[in-house]
Amino acid sequence: MPFGAAQAFVRVGETIFLYDTPFSHSLQDARKAPDVALSLTAAQVPGACATENPEDPHCLNVLVVGEFDSHVTDAELEAAQQAMWLRHPIMGTWAEKVPFHHFNFWALRVKDVWASGEREAATTRVEWPLECSQELDAPVETWGFRLTPA
Numbered sequence: 791m792p793f794g795a796a797q798a799f800v801r802v803g804e805t806i807f808l809y810d811t812p813f814s815h816s817l818q819d820a821r822k823a824p825d826v827a828l829s830l831t832a833a834q835v836p837g838a839c840a841t842e843n844p845e846d847p848h849c850l851n852v853l854v855v856g857e858f859d860s861h862v863t864d865a866e867l868e869a870a871q872q873a874m875w876l877r878h879p880i881m882g883t884w885a886e887k888v889p890f891h892h893f894n895f896w897a898l899r900v901k902d903v904w905a906s907g908e909r910e911a912a913t914t915r916v917e918w919p920l921e922c923s924q925e926l927d928a929p930v931e932t933w934g935f936r937l938t939p940a
Contacts, residue, residue: 798881799828799898800873806854806898807862807870809881811891820858820896828854828898832907846907853904859897870895 795816797808806828810817820826832850862870874895875882885893904915 797828798874798878800870800877802866802869802873804900805866806856806900807866807874808896808898809870809874809884809893810896811893813891817858817896821860824858826856826858826898828856830854850905850907854898854900855902855904856898856900859899860894862895862897866897867895 795814797810797816799806799808801807808817812818830852833846871882884891902915
């Protein structure tokens with residue numbers, strides 16, 4: 791059975807990057823079945839929803855669907871490291887502190903993005919790449935989704 795877990799991530803251009811160990815059950819599953827999804831909720835962002843309940847229909851929820859890719863180019867690696875260490879500085883020390891875990895970057899090559907909640911009565915397809923410079927874990931009002939019919 792596939793296994794999901796909370797993941798720190800960064801978006802660089804049209805790609806989402808994750809930093810994790812190959813011992814991660816999620817990454818092991820993604821290697822076997824590379825079609826994956828990343829689920830986000832505005833309930834993660836303090837004050838973005840009326841409640842902190844991700845099932846609240848007023849709360850924006852986003853599902854990013856794509857393909858897991860363990861082949862990250864040198865240019866992508868450099869950009870992903872810069873973005874990840876800026877957002878999560880402690881993660882930059884993990885490879886040195888626990889070298890036997892073999893931490894590395896993995897890419898989620900985005901194919902589709904779907905949103906529901908907030909002002910949307912139904913799940914709606916979102917154009918990708920997002921037409922904004924903000925990351926998906928920035929304040930929800932800056933996510934900048936441009937919604938299109940499914």
